[in-house]
Amino acid sequence: MQMLDTTSIVPLYKQLKDLLLSDIKEGRLKVNQRIPTELELSQQFQISRMTVRKALAELVDEGVLAKKQGKGTFVQEEKMTEDLSSPNSFTNLCRRNGKEPGGRTLKFTLQEARERDRRVLQLGDTEQVIRVERVRTADNVPVMLENLYFPGHLKNILTENLNDVSLYQILREKYGLHSGNSVMEISVCEATPEEASVLEIKTGKPCLLMEEIVYDQYNKPLHRTKSVLRGDKFKYISPRMNVNPMK
Amino acid sequence: MQMLDTTSIVPLYKQLKDLLLSDIKEGRLKVNQRIPTELELSQQFQISRMTVRKALAELVDEGVLAKKQGKGTFVQEEKMTEDLSSPNSFTNLCRRNGKEPGGRTLKFTLQEARERDRRVLQLGDTEQVIRVERVRTADNVPVMLENLYFPGHLKNILTENLNDVSLYQILREKYGLHSGNSVMEISVCEATPEEASVLEIKTGKPCLLMEEIVYDQYNKPLHRTKSVLRGDKFKYISPRMNVNPMK
Numbered sequence: 073m074q075m076l077d078t079t080s081i082v083p084l085y086k087q088l089k090d091l092l093l094s095d096i097k098e099g100r101l102k103v104n105q106r107i108p109t110e111l112e113l114s115q116q117f118q119i120s121r122m123t124v125r126k127a128l129a130e131l132v133d134e135g136v137l138a139k140k141q142g143k144g145t146f147v148q149e150e151k152m153t154e155d156l157s158s159p160n161s162f163t164n165l166c167r168r169n170g171k172e173p174g175g176r177t178l179k180f181t182l183q184e185a186r187e188r189d190r191r192v193l194q195l196g197d198t199e200q201v202i203r204v205e206r207v208r209t210a211d212n213v214p215v216m217l218e219n220l221y222f223p224g225h226l227k228n229i230l231t232e233n234l235n236d237v238s239l240y241q242i243l244r245e246k247y248g249l250h251s252g253n254s255v256m257e258i259s260v261c262e263a264t265p266e267e268a269s270v271l272e273i274k275t276g277k278p279c280l281l282m283e284e285i286v287y288d289q290y291n292k293p294l295h296r297t298k299s300v301l302r303g304d305k306f307k308y309i310s311p312r313m314n315v316n317p318m319k
Numbered sequence: 320m321q322m323l324d325t326t327s328i329v330p331l332y333k334q335l336k337d338l339l340l341s342d343i344k345e346g347r348l349k350v351n352q353r354i355p356t357e358l359e360l361s362q363q364f365q366i367s368r369m370t371v372r373k374a375l376a377e378l379v380d381e382g383v384l385a386k387k388q389g390k391g392t393f394v395q396e397e398k399m400t401e402d403l404s405s406p407n408s409f410t411n412l413c414r415r416n417g418k419e420p421g422g423r424t425l426k427f428t429l430q431e432a433r434e435r436d437r438r439v440l441q442l443g444d445t446e447q448v449i450r451v452e453r454v455r456t457a458d459n460v461p462v463m464l465e466n467l468y469f470p471g472h473l474k475n476i477l478t479e480n481l482n483d484v485s486l487y488q489i490l491r492e493k494y495g496l497h498s499g500n501s502v503m504e505i506s507v508c509e510a511t512p513e514e515a516s517v518l519e520i521k522t523g524k525p526c527l528l529m530e531e532i533v534y535d536q537y538n539k540p541l542h543r544t545k546s547v548l549r550g551d552k553f554k555y556i557s558p559r560m561n562v563n564p565m566k
Binding site: 259280 | 333336380403433435500501503504505506523553555558
């Protein structure tokens with residue numbers, strides 16, 4: 073059993089914190105595993121509960137551990153980071169985070185346009201909408217449920233097998249269209265029973281709701297996207313330049 | 320009682336949708352109020368349940384209504400929109416969204432620095448940290464719990480009454496420091512009992528967790544912020560320029 077070094081210049085709480093971090097890093101403590109209680113740790117290392125509390129508080133603050141009321145303190149999974157200032161690509165997002173991207177298409181249909189599709193995609197009066205629903209996986213775990221809506225006149229993309237081919241590649245090759253600017257909204261939602269079932273989480277679990285309108289190189293709407301991302305798997309990061317004084 | 324016009328060129332589902340929208344806009348249906356069931360609406364307006372379902376599905380998709388499992392369909396409050404591409408200011412955010420900003424300071428202390436503060440704020444070995452905890456309100460409703468951490472050497476800001484004066488104003492006047500660039504992370508969290516109590520929501524309710532490091536005009540760390548925002552009150556919006564092809 074490892075012990076703390078009471079003769080060291082490094083504070084005891086910091087030694088305990090580093091020990092827990094290396095236990096997590098090296099897999100002795102696993103993601104979603106409950107760690108020993110404050111009392112157990114203080115007895116195990118013969119240090120005060122105050123010292124244990126301080127180490128745990130910092131790890132909770134840093135998102136390494138999470139307290140669940142009445143259940144204990146658990147090891148959190150590190151979230152995948154989506155950089156809002158760089159191009160949007162699930163494949164790259166996974167690779168950057170050391171995960172293997174995957175997925176499957178659940179729906180790929182031409183359907184009646186909703187009022188919102190009509191407005192956002194600037195559809196003609198009778199134009200339909202192409203809906204692509206896919207689940208995206210990282211290391212075979214479902215992490216994102218994605219719904220894309222394209223203007224119906226791009227219906228030649230319907231002939232493709234999306235499990236292997238990039239939608240954007242088809243748009244480039246068949247229509248000469250490239251994605252350009254976009255506007256994105258991020259909010260939280262609670263997973264509906266349907267979403268929860270696909271994402272293999274409990275109904276009501278907090279998720280990120282990402283809604284995006286992507287324009288082509290001529291600044292015409294290319295598609296809108298509504299994605300539900302598992303809240304325990306993702307975070308967004310965004311640099312801001314020259315922030316002005318905040319009241 | 321209002322009826323739908325079966326002779327109109329406007330589809331019946333669209334008429335019902337517009338009627339519900341104007342009921343919400345004009346306060347006949349209030350935020351968090353349950354709307355009549357599909358069956359009740361179909362009887363009331365003598366239209367098929369299919370038509371009702373379509374109108375409700377669009378309003379749910381647009382975030383105007385929300386279905387709660389086993390409880391019915393409810394009017395959602397419109398979320399306040401924080402624009403990630405513009406300067407960060409709670410006051411402006413509220414004003415832009417037609418709400419009166421307010422708040423109060425819960426803590427304003429010089430305390431021992433955590434390891435993370437030391438690293439992120441580049442503190443000296445024995446330097447403390449100034450912690451400001453405030454709750455922010457919009458129209459007197461608590462919507463955000465904010466924790467700011469400043470390097471301890473800026474301790475002259477501690478003499479001020481923060482309920483009325485801008486922290487940034489004090490930093491400018493006492494130290495000649497302005498906020499510059501920043502890096503921000505957005506993720507979801509479940510409100511802890513303490514957060515829930517301040518924000519007047521139930522423990523475990525989904526919230527946005529916003530963590531930011533703000534630099535001064537010399538690119539030195541000015542403060543870090545960790546805020547918990549009510550998930551039912553906020554959304555973030557971010558424009559992306561020149562998105563590259565997405566696999």
